[in-house]
Amino acid sequence: MNKYKETFGVDISKDVFDLYGSNSGHNQFNNDGKGFGSFLKILPEGAIVVMEATGYYHYRLAQFLYKNHVVVSVVNPLSVKRFIQMKLAKIKTDKSDAKAICDYAMANEVPLYNALTDVQAECLQLFRLLDSYLKKRTATKNKMHGEETLGIPSKFVYRSLKRDRKHLDGEIAGIEERLLSLVKKEQQHQLTLLTSVPGIGPKTALFLIVVTDGFSKFETAGQLCSYVGITPTIRESGSSVRGRSRISKVGNKKLRNLLFLCAFNACKHNRACRELYQRLVNKGKSKKLALIAVSNKLLKQCFAIANSGNPYDPEHVSVLKLQ
Known part of the structure; x- marks a missing residue:
């Protein structure tokens, strides 16, 4: 049973976020500092705010509310999607999504959100960037292989791809070095423990x-x-x-x-x-x-x-x- 005085479901996008309160109904605010402040003013004591993990968009609001001592939960979007499908909902709008998140939180026990430290937040950003660069490097390698298969008719194209790959190699090495230094600040002991497991390398331990x-x-x-x-x-x-x-x-x-x-x-x-x-x-x-x-x-x-x-x-x- 839900133990909070009121449950708010939040559907957040780039510019605005819609919310639906179990007692107060629908409202909408701008997805910026002013909108966050306006939302905070109407929040009653003993309330919980539930939102989906939506990449970048939910993070600022979740951090803001947590730092202002509001109980926050960030849930898996797939769980909410399955919940909506189970109810055979025929309407999909930002308002209906906010209400669905509210209903989901009322019917299920949701995990509580813990704000990230500055080091944790930077590490997650670095891993997203690392993943992006690794994909780009793989694509560049594939293009180079394609040019080699063609017999490299354009040396200019091939040299450009080589420069691109060299640049990506340097960026990836720099990100991995930065990640290692950050994790060592807070989790050196755990890093040592994990790399003691045969088969687990530093990169996997970091991740x-x-x-x-x-x-x-x-x-x-x-x-x-x-x-x-x-x-x-x-x-x-x-x-x-x-x-x-x-x-x-x-x-x-x-x-x-x-x-x-x-x-x-x-x-x-x-x-x-x-x-x-x-x-x-x-x-x-x-x-x-x-x-x-x-x-x-x-x-x-x-x-x-x-x-x-x-x-x-x-x-x-x-x-x-x-x-």
Whole structure:
């Protein structure tokens, strides 16, 4: 049951945000400092404000409200979307979306928002930029390969692509160096712990620390695995539908890809992961499925190590709390 005096659902866009109060109904404000202040004035004590995680747009409002001692929740947009679909809603407007978020919060227990520190906020920005540059570099490499296949008819084009790739290499190296220095300021011990797990490199450890807020966002390893999207989904119905089990892929794609790459190294140097991989392959499972299972195992090991505060020990990691 909702324990707050009033629940506000917020649908936020670039210029404005619509809100729907469980008692006060619909209202709209500008998505700027003045609009935030006007919203704050009408908020009753004991209220909760719920909004979707919408990339950049929700962040400023969530931070503003949190710093003004308002209870805030930022929920997964997919959960709200499924909630709307379940109600068979036929109308979709900013007002109806705000009301749907309010209804969702009234019907479900929502997680409370914790404001990011300046270091955490900068790390997230850096990771977004890093991901963008990595995609650009991959595209540039593909274009260079295409020019080579053509026999490089235009040396000017090829030299331009080489300069672009060199520039991106420099920017990526600079971002990774900055990330490392920032994480060392607040999470040096946890960084050391995670890189003690065979198969987990500095880049994956950095990413894990940043996206999980030092693993404080998750109470169990199962929740973390679901967030990353490496938990299996079963497709069975009646006697005729027997689909192959697949990973959910509803989660953090970048982290999922990094863990999958780490799984190759873990199969060689991480005893528990190697035994798991060999056992699954010997049972006739595909190598890809076995590597996904290793990725899941690696993530659970990281969760256990981070929560125990002790470095990886092959003799004791199997008895650590993984769930």
